[in-house]
Amino acid sequence: MNYADRLQAAVDAKGNACLVGLDPHLDLLPAEFESARDTGRPRAERAAALADFACEVIDVVADRVPAVKPQSAFFEVFGSDGVRAWERVVAAARAAGLIVIGDVKRGDIASTAAAYARAFLDPAAAGAEHVCDAVTINPYLGADSVTPFLAACRAFDAGVYVLVRTSNPGSADFQRHGEPELSHLVARRVHEWGAELVGECGLSSVGAVVGATHARELRSFREAMPRTPFLLPGFGAQGAGAAELVDAFLPPPSPGGAIVNSSRGITFAWRRLEFADLDWKTAASRALDEMIAELAPVHR
Amino acid sequence: MNYADRLQAAVDAKGNACLVGLDPHLDLLPAEFESARDTGRPRAERAAALADFACEVIDVVADRVPAVKPQSAFFEVFGSDGVRAWERVVAAARAAGLIVIGDVKRGDIASTAAAYARAFLDPAAAGAEHVCDAVTINPYLGADSVTPFLAACRAFDAGVYVLVRTSNPGSADFQRHGEPELSHLVARRVHEWGAELVGECGLSSVGAVVGATHARELRSFREAMPRTPFLLPGFGAQGAGAAELVDAFLPPPSPGGAIVNSSRGITFAWRRLEFADLDWKTAASRALDEMIAELAPVHR
Numbered sequence: 001m002n003y004a005d006r007l008q009a010a011v012d013a014k015g016n017a018c019l020v021g022l023d024p025h026l027d028l029l030p031a032e033f034e035s036a037r038d039t040g041r042p043r044a045e046r047a048a049a050l051a052d053f054a055c056e057v058i059d060v061v062a063d064r065v066p067a068v069k070p071q072s073a074f075f076e077v078f079g080s081d082g083v084r085a086w087e088r089v090v091a092a093a094r095a096a097g098l099i100v101i102g103d104v105k106r107g108d109i110a111s112t113a114a115a116y117a118r119a120f121l122d123p124a125a126a127g128a129e130h131v132c133d134a135v136t137i138n139p140y141l142g143a144d145s146v147t148p149f150l151a152a153c154r155a156f157d158a159g160v161y162v163l164v165r166t167s168n169p170g171s172a173d174f175q176r177h178g179e180p181e182l183s184h185l186v187a188r189r190v191h192e193w194g195a196e197l198v199g200e201c202g203l204s205s206v207g208a209v210v211g212a213t214h215a216r217e218l219r220s221f222r223e224a225m226p227r228t229p230f231l232l233p234g235f236g237a238q239g240a241g242a243a244e245l246v247d248a249f250l251p252p253p254s255p256g257g258a259i260v261n262s263s264r265g266i267t268f269a270w271r272r273l274e275f276a277d278l279d280w281k282t283a284a285s286r287a288l289d290e291m292i293a294e295l296a297p298v299h300r
Numbered sequence: 301m302n303y304a305d306r307l308q309a310a311v312d313a314k315g316n317a318c319l320v321g322l323d324p325h326l327d328l329l330p331a332e333f334e335s336a337r338d339t340g341r342p343r344a345e346r347a348a349a350l351a352d353f354a355c356e357v358i359d360v361v362a363d364r365v366p367a368v369k370p371q372s373a374f375f376e377v378f379g380s381d382g383v384r385a386w387e388r389v390v391a392a393a394r395a396a397g398l399i400v401i402g403d404v405k406r407g408d409i410a411s412t413a414a415a416y417a418r419a420f421l422d423p424a425a426a427g428a429e430h431v432c433d434a435v436t437i438n439p440y441l442g443a444d445s446v447t448p449f450l451a452a453c454r455a456f457d458a459g460v461y462v463l464v465r466t467s468n469p470g471s472a473d474f475q476r477h478g479e480p481e482l483s484h485l486v487a488r489r490v491h492e493w494g495a496e497l498v499g500e501c502g503l504s505s506v507g508a509v510v511g512a513t514h515a516r517e518l519r520s521f522r523e524a525m526p527r528t529p530f531l532l533p534g535f536g537a538q539g540a541g542a543a544e545l546v547d548a549f550l551p552p553p554s555p556g557g558a559i560v561n562s563s564r565g566i567t568f569a570w571r572r573l574e575f576a577d578l579d580w581k582t583a584a585s586r587a588l589d590e591m592i593a594e595l596a597p598v599h600r
Contacts, residue, residue: 142470170442178478
């Protein structure tokens with residue numbers, strides 16, 4: 001089943017378009033995962049603590065959200081032990097029935113890109129239980145660096161999200177360069193790349209990462225990519241509010257067309273002053289309820 | 301000791317600027333590493349065969365070249381087992397006294413980029429024996445995605461090579477966009493980023509990846525980045541010859557200023573018709589001799 005259709009079915013089933021980012025940042029982990037920070041412990045033990053944390057987050061959110069987005073960098077910090085922890089997290093999310101979007105931002109040429117696509121999307125390479133439903137990719141190297149991922153989307157009913165306009169302040173440095181701005185040129189190509197991978201829901205398996213922090217640009221990106229599922233980072237911790245995202249969604253009766261990511265806003269909600277009396281899981285759960293409620297008016 | 305100085309010392313010691321890429325592409329491995337392709341074998345065993353191959357390449361070339369460049373994607377194909385194999389290869393190259401440039405092309409924002417920098421460059425995270433001397437990074441996300449790598453260069457005497465103009469045909473899609481062309485805008489920033497990290501040799505630890513396939517652009521890139529060490533992919537298998545690279549090097553009495561990568565041209569030289577009678581190691585060794593001889597007139 002086409003990735004866009006699977007994602008849409010998951011969004012429909014859960015009734016919201018919330019994506020929980022799993023970014024087990026060492027310095028921000030709750031005290032009970034302190035062992036991850038303990039440089040005196042074996043690396044495998046520290047990595048296991050990261051996976052424990054992420055798996056507990058999955059337990060907290062799995063019944064309410066359609067998808068999670070583990071961030072590879074925080075696992076890779078512990079080398080092969082970290083990647084083993086990553087595999088455990090991906091497997092746990094899949095077992096919980098969640099769509100897994102691997103935030104890996106890979107990009108390379110030809111057969112090297114094909115190797116990355118296999119690494120994350122091919123059940124025969126990664127192992128069926130560790131495979132992601134979709135990954136994020138970086139377009140800087142051009143169309144021939146994207147093509148192998150499109151082939152993987154076809155072969156494995158997977159998805160990709162191409163970085164178009166990222167949520168960080170520095171994204172303007174290069175993504176706004178030129179006329180049209182580079183990000184808009186990339187957007188046009190994303191629309192073209194997705195043409196062959198449109199599912200029954202009308203959306204493609206080729207998605208775009210567009211920062212929720214660029215509210216005024218969302219409409220033009222949506223116009224340039226009418227069949228593209230958007231992944232919107234930057235909600236919550238990075239400052240974007242729900243009302244600003246309305247242009248990213250498709251109007252009814254089309255399906256929603258976008259998923260909104262919050263990472264630290266959910267997983268590290270226990271650090272918020274007003275949640276000071278709550279344990280970290282309850283804080284995460286409350287923060288997720290808030291996010292679902294806040295997004296309800298704009299989703300559909 | 302500053303990365304640029306270490307690299308230059310290694311280039312001086314070996315008397316050439318050849319960089320051997322370790323790209324253990326499954327489909328191209330010699331028959332004796334057949335087990336890597338055998339889908340019936342455990343993943344760990346297949347991954348170990350990749351590492352065996354790469355380590356044998358290291359044995360063949362270590363006495364003649366200053367540096368090697370393992371390509372992460374081909375290891376990641378086997379998940380955490382593949383990353384364990386990667387670690388063994390990095391450790392073997394370091395033990396052989398080689399500079400190790402991890403071809404990982406990572407790029408992400410803020411604390412996520414910092415996590416990638418730690419993963420590959422911080423001995424306390426990666427493990428001292430697995431750490432790379434330098435990594436390749438992707439600039440699409442902007443300056444704030446590069447800053448954490450610059451901090452790592454300072455903290456760990458490491459280096460980075462920013463993708464400026466890659467060697468693939470599709471690189472023109474986005475890297476040539478705008479006026480000035482995006483790659484030239486990136487080049488200016490690479491020059492600025494490197495200012496704080498200039499070593500005694502006059503070169504910076506902040507390098508640039510500039511495809512050897514773009515011979516006519518090398519001079520203007522060199523002018524824009526006079527203190528930047530270049531990593532030139534695309535020699536050999538991708539079609540560039542030595543004479544075309546002269547503009548990438550700095551004129552005497554300055555140090556060389558560039559290293560030239562060949563991956564398949566060396567490691568898979570046994571597939572060349574004229575080497576059909578040779579075992580794969582002898583073929584690799586001969587191909588390396590050819591490369592060193594061919595580059596001798598342009599290096600310095």
